[in-house]
Amino acid sequence: RIVTARALSFILQQLQLLKHWKSDFLVGVHSGVKIMSRKAINSIVDKFRSGELNLLVATKVGEEGLDIQTCCLVIRFDLPENVASFIQSRGRARMPRSEYAFLVDSGNEKELDIIAGFEKDEFRMNMEIADRTSSETHSIPVERIFTVDSSGASVTAAYSISLLHQYCSKLPHDEFFDPRPNFFYFDDLGGTVCQITLPSNAPIHQIVSTPHLSMEAAKRDACLKAIEELYKLGALNDCLLPRKNDAETEKVLGSSDSDECEDDRSRGELHEMRVPSAFRQSWKNEQKTVRLNSYYIKFCPTPEDRVYKKFGLFIMSPLPMEAEKLELDLHLAHGRSVLTKFRPFGVVEFNKDEIRMAENFQEMFLRVILDRLEFVSKFVELGAESRTNTSTFYLLLPVILKEYDDVMKVDVMKVDWETVKRCLCSPVFRHPEDTLNKKVTPLDNHLQLANGYRSVRDVENSLVYVPHTKFFYCVTNIIYEKNGFSLCKDSDTSSYVDHFNDK
Template sequence: MVGTSSIPSVKQGFLDLEQDKLQLHLQNFRTGKTNLLVATSVLEEGIDVPACNLVICFDKPTNLKVFIQRRGRARMKSSRLVLLHEAQSASLTEWEEREKEMKRRYEDEMRELVQIEELEHSESPNYPILSVEETGARLTLDDARSHLEHFCATLSSRKYVDWNPDYITEKVIVGSATLLRATVILPISLPEGLRRAQSIQAWQSEQNAWKDAAFQAYKALFNAGLVNKHLLPLKESDLAKDVEARPAKVPFDPERMSEGLEYLIRDVVNTPYFYRGILPSKPPIESVQQIYRNFEESPEDTPYLSLGRWPKKTGFFHRPLPPTESVKSTRPHPRVLPAVDARADTVPLVYAQFGLLIPSIIHYFELYLVAAELMSTRLKSLELSSIDSVVEAICATSAREPVNYERIEFVGDSILKLCVTVNISAARLDWPEGLLSPLKDTFVSNSSLSKAAEATGLDQFIITRQLTLNKWRPPYVDDLVAVPQGLSNTRRLSTKTLADVVEALIGVSWDDGGLPKALKCISLFLPPKPKMLNWMPLETCREILYNHAPDNMALPSTLEPLEKLLGYTFQKKSLLVEAMTHASYNVPGIKACFDRLEFLGDAILDNLVVKAVFDHDKPKLENFQMHLLRTALVNGDILGFLVMEWSHKQQRFDVDIADGSEQQAPTLVESEFDQPLWSFMRFSSTELALEQEKTMRRHAELRGRIIAALRSGTHYPWTLFARLRAQKFFSDIFESLIGAVWVDSGSMDQCAELLRRAGILPYLERVLRDDIHILHPKEELGRLADRETVKYVVETAQRDDGDPEFACKVYVGDRCVADVQGAYYKEEARTMAAEVAVHKIKAEKAVQEPS
C-alpha cells in the first residue's frame, strides 16, 4: 500500500501501485482473504483498517501523534507493536515513557468522561415537551435522539448511505461561563430546510446539547408532516388507512368449471346435418368418412342420403382461424343415412341458421347497450368518442369475447402510475422518496382502485360471464322469474378485475384525448383529497417542480462534459447536479440528492417504453408480449449496462519524460479516453467506490459477449446480466436523468430522445423486428414443467482465491435436469441452471415429437 499523487494528469511511474486497486486490497484485508499488508505511512490515518494482532514499524515515529496512530492499529486482544530502532538508539526509553504518558492521559480522559456524565445528569433543564393531545403521544428531551435516529433509519433502504444524524458542537460564551451548543445534520434525502437544526439552549454537557438539537429537528419534522400523530415516522398505514388488504382472486369453485364449456348436444335421433345429395343404394364402407353403428347390417337396396355434419359451435361470433393445409379426405361422403330414417324440417335452413345466431346477436346488442349506458351516466363528463373502446375496456378475460381489457389496461396502468407520481411529487415538495413511494402505492393499489370502482357503480357494468347456448333464454326472462329462495343475484368479482377495468378506462381516455382526459378519468374514480392530493395537469406539476429547483447554480467543471454526452443543455443546471448526486454525498452546500428525480424518472421511463410497445401495430402485440418487452427493457440489468457503455471522449495531457532523466525537460502527451456516464456520479462512500471497481472488472470481462447478444444474438442475455450484477445505483443515475430532463424541458420527446441515445429504443426495435427470444429462463422452465414442481438447489464452495463459488441443481419433479457450477452469485447460478434445463427439455421434446 503506497500513497501516491492524486493529480490525474501526472503520469505514474512503473513503481507506483495502481490506485484503483487500493480499495480492493483493503477489502481483502478486512475480510481476511489477505492477512499481510506492507505499507507506507498512508495507513496511519484516514483509512478504515481493522485491528491487527501485529504491527511492525521499520522507521521511527516522527512524533507522539504518529506513535499513537500506529499503536492504535494493534488494538486486538494480545496484539503487539514492534518498533525497529538502532542498537545504540536512546529513543526506546523515550517511546516507552511516551506510551506511559499516553496511558495516563487516557486514564485522565476516562475520569473526565465520568465527570461529564455526572454533569449531564446534574443539569435539570426546564425544557418544553412536545405532546399531541389527540393521541397522548409525548416527546421529551431524553427521547429525542433515539426517535431521530429511528426516523432517519426509515427514510430509505438504499445501500452505501450512512443514514445516521451527525452532530456538530461549538463553544459559546454566556456571561462568564463557557457553554456548548449543537447542530444536527440529517440525511440529504430530506429537504434542505429540514436538514439542519440547532439547540435552543446552551449547555454544560455535550450530550444535552445534542439532545436539544435532536429535539428541535424532530419537532420540525413533525410540523412538516413527516411524523404522525403518535410521534413516529410515517408508515404506509398512515398514508391510506382505508386501503384494505384482500385476496386478488375469487375462490376457485370446481363445480362451475363446466359452465361456458357446454355446447348444443343432441342424441343420435335429433342430430342435425347438411343435405349433400341422394344415393340410389348403400355406398361402400370405404367411401364413407364416418359410419354409424350397425352400418354393416343396414339394408343395401334402399336410397341413402349423403350428409354433412352440423358444426358443434354454431351460433358464436369468432375471429376466423387462419387457413390450414389439412389433408383432404379421399372418401367422398362425410356421413350417410338411409332415407327411410331421415326427416326433413318444415323450417327452411336459412331460418334455422338465423335462429342459432339470435343469442349472439342479442348478446352483442347487450354489450353495446351496457357500454352506451356507462358512457351516458358514470363516464358522461369524459365525452368519450369510441363506444368500441369502452366495450373493450369493460369485457373481462373470463367473458371470452373477441376483445378484452388486457391491452388497454396495460397502457392505463402506466398512465395512472405516471399521473400519480408527478402529482404527489409536486404536492409534497418536502417529502423524501422513502415516503413518496408508499404514498403512490395507496393510489395505484388494486384495493384502492377496486373500492373506487364500487363507489362509482362501475362494477355493475363489467362483463364477466361467457355466452353459452346451453339452456339459453332472452335476458329479460331473468327479470320476470323470481329468484329461488337461498340464491342471490349478487355476483362476486375479484379486486384485480375491478382495478383492471378502472385502468382500462384510464387507457381508453388517454387514447381518446391524451393525458388531460386520462387525468380527468383518474379524478373521476379517485376524487381529490384536500389534505392528501388535488389533481393537477402534468404541465402545472412540472412548473411547480421546475420553480422549486434552485436558480443560477453554476455547473461544476466535473459535470460540464455531461451535457454533451446527453445531447441536452439544461436551463437549470441545479437539476443536472441533483440528478448526479448520490444520497451518500451529504456535504455542506448540497441542495438535494437524486432520489426524488429517480422516483419521477422511473414512471416516465416506464410510460415511454409502454407507449412504444403499445403503438407497434404490425402486428398488434398481445398483452403477454407487451409485458415481456417491458420486463426486458425496464430493469436494472440492462439500464446499468447501458450506463456503463454510454461514454464521452475526453482529452487529457500526461507528463512524460522520455528516458526518465531529471535533466531532460518533461513533455505533455495528448491522449483520449472514454469517460462513461456512471463516472459523473457524485458520492462519498468507500463501499460504493469499491463496488464500482468490482463492477467495472466484471463489465470489462463480459461486455464483448453482452454487446454481441444485444446486437446480433437471438436470445436476451439474462445469464450474462446476472453475472454482471449491476447494483441499483447504476440504473438510478439513468432514471434520475430522465426525471431531470423532463422537469427542465417539460417535453416527453426530449426524454424519448434520451432513451434513443442510450440504446433502449433501438434495441426495442430490433427485438420486434428480429423476434428476439426475451423470456427469462426461469419463467420459461416453469412453463415447460407444466404441472410439475421446479426446485433450485444452490450449493456454495470456495475458489482458490478465497471468493465464493456457487453451483446449482434444478429438479423438475423428482428428476435432476441440470447441474451447473462456476457461478459468482446465487442468482447467476439459478439463471444458468434454468437456461441449461430449458435447452435439455426442448431437445428431449424435439426428439419425441415427429417432424
C-alpha cells in the first residue's frame, strides 16, 4: 500500500488531463525503507489544509488525526477492516454535505453487504450513545489470579498460557516427540469450553475449563486450572517454575551425599522417561537375517469418515500378554479420536537391506510428521545421523493385511514394500545423485514437469512436499486430460501455471 500510494500520487502529478489537481502522498512514520519523517508529514498536511494541495493519497495513517475543515470527499480503495475504521475514515471529510465513497467490484454483493453492515452498526452505536445516561454502570470482569501462600508467587490467567507452554517444553523429549499442550474448543449451554490435552508424560492428562463467552477466556481459565493442578502435584515449585530437568534429577538420585527428601525424589521420578523392555533390545548385532515380532495396529476411528493406512509394529522381544490386549484411545485434532488395538502376527524375517530400508522409511515419515517446518532445502538426507545412540528399537511400517489366505489357511500380514520404496523414491528424500543422468526411455510414459521429464512410474504413489502450504501429499494417480495450462479449479480465469506462480 505504501508503494501504491507513492506510485499513484506520481501518476496523478504527471497526467496533463488532471493538472489542476495538486497531489501528494502520505504514509506512516514507521514504514520501513519507505519511511516518511514526522516533519514531512506535518508539511504535507499543512499544504493540504491551506489549499496548496487539493488531493491527498494516503495509507491507513490518514484514517484518524487529520482535522481539515475544507475536505469534502473521502474515497476508499480498500474496505474498512471494522466499523471503527469505517467511522474514522469518513470523519476526515469535515465539510458540510461532504461525500464518502468506496471502490468495489461491479456486482460484488458481498462487499456491498459489508458496507451496509457497517452503516447499521454505526447507526446502532449512535442510538446507544444517545440513549445512554450517566447513571449507568458497567461491570468489568476481574482476571483470576493463582497465588502460592508460602512464597507469594502468583500467576494471572493471561500469563498462565505461556507458563503452561514453558512447563511442557521442559518435559523429557527426543527428536520424534514434541511435548506441546493441545487445545480443543466445544460449545456448551453457558458458552465456549476449552479442553487441554497435555503430553503423555505430564502428571495430568486433561483439563477442562468452565463455559465462557469467548474462546480466549476459556483458554485462560483452562490454563490457570492446569497450573494450579501441576503445583498441587509438585510439578511446579513454590515460585511456580518447572522443577529440575531429568539430567539434574538423575544426578541427585545417584548421589549418596544427597540430602533431598523422599518427597522431592518422588517428584523427580514423576517425569522420568521410561522405555519398555520390549523396545530396548537391538537388532544391530544380528548377522544376516533379523527376526522381529510383528503386531498389526488396528485403527477404529470416530467418526468413520476417512480411511487410515494399515500399519504394523515390529520389535525384537515379544510384548507382554497384557500389552497384546491393550486398547488405547488416540485423541486427534477437531475432536476426532481413534481406538487403537494390537493383534499379534508372529515372527517376520528381514534381511539387512530391508532393515536399512525400513529404518530410512521410519525416519522419513517421522520427519514428515514432526519436522516439516524445518524443510528449507529441496533434499532431506536420511540415515545421516548414527542410530547407535538410540535407546529404543522398533519399526512402524505400512502393511498389507489379507484376512484369510486360502493357501496358508490363516490371516496374513505382509510389509507393504511397494509403498515404502515409493515414498523413499520421492524427490524430497531421494539423493540428487540418484537422479543424475537418468534418461526416460521412449517406452516409458512420461510427464514434462517444470524441472524436466519424469517417468510416470516415478511420480505415481510418490510423496511430494509443497513449500507454500507446508504439507505433504501422496500422488495417487495422474489426470491425463489436464496440464499446467488448464483452467485452475480455484479460479475462473487463471491456469494452474499462473495460480502456482502466484503462490
